[in-house]
Amino acid sequence: MLLDLFCKQGGAGMGYHLADFDVVGVDIEAQPRYPFRFIQADAVDYAARHGWAFDAVHASPPCQAHSKAQRIYNRTHPDLITQIRDVLVASGRPYVIENVEDAPLLNPITLCGAMFEGLRTYRHRLFESNIPLTVPAHPAHTMPLTKMGRPPQPGEFMHVVGNFSGVAQARQAMGASWMSREGLREAIPPAYTRYLGTQLLRQLDTGKAVAA
Numbered sequence: 001m002l003l004d005l006f007c008k009q010g011g012a013g014m015g016y017h018l019a020d021f022d023v024v025g026v027d028i029e030a031q032p033r034y035p036f037r038f039i040q041a042d043a044v045d046y047a048a049r050h051g052w053a054f055d056a057v058h059a060s061p062p063c064q065a066h067s068k069a070q071r072i073y074n075r076t077h078p079d080l081i082t083q084i085r086d087v088l089v090a091s092g093r094p095y096v097i098e099n100v101e102d103a104p105l106l107n108p109i110t111l112c113g114a115m116f117e118g119l120r121t122y123r124h125r126l127f128e129s130n131i132p133l134t135v136p137a138h139p140a141h142t143m144p145l146t147k148m149g150r151p152p153q154p155g156e157f158m159h160v161v162g163n164f165s166g167v168a169q170a171r172q173a174m175g176a177s178w179m180s181r182e183g184l185r186e187a188i189p190p191a192y193t194r195y196l197g198t199q200l201l202r203q204l205d206t207g208k209a210v211a212a
Helices: 011-018 043-053 068-072 081-091 167-174 181-186 190-211
Strands: 002-005 023-027 037-040 056-059 095-099 109-111 125-129
Touching: 002 011, 002 043, 011 023, 011 056, 011 190, 023 043, 043 056, 043 081, 056 081, 056 190, 081 095, 095 190, 109 190, 125 190, 167 181
Parallel strands: 002 023, 002 056, 023 037, 056 095
Antiparallel strands: 095 125, 109 125
């Protein structure tokens, strides 16, 4: 079973589900579109109390503190990365922390939509883990990208940010058909965590074999 912290509408959770995890999501705000079991709670507090009870944990703490757009507008936001890392390390469970490119993650890998067949967004994201993670080949960005917030034209990848236009197109670009505009602009494509989830499961299976 996997604990999906700061789960929002379930982009990460869906990927882990497709990798064959049972998923439980936690978020401080109600998430009626979350497709799996959901618990409304403070994610850091819940992980501190219950993280040890799960096979693995994923956390996507708020990214606004490290977002280029927010720095341009000189806005301040909470940075929970160090706090959630300390809790996850203490749990002793395999974990993954996800955030934007400028976030202070430790030895992260980068995933991009161009690495996964069917996605039509680049959407670079960083992933830190306490297990080794492999990375697919990173193809060149040969497809043109829409200007920020505009719907894509034929042959373009989509920039799913802000109050963008074209929710139906964004759902296709991200591979997340159940999400609203708000969910899509905060989500990662499920393909990312499906890829990572297979590695987590392999690590868990290896650990069980060693223990046996």
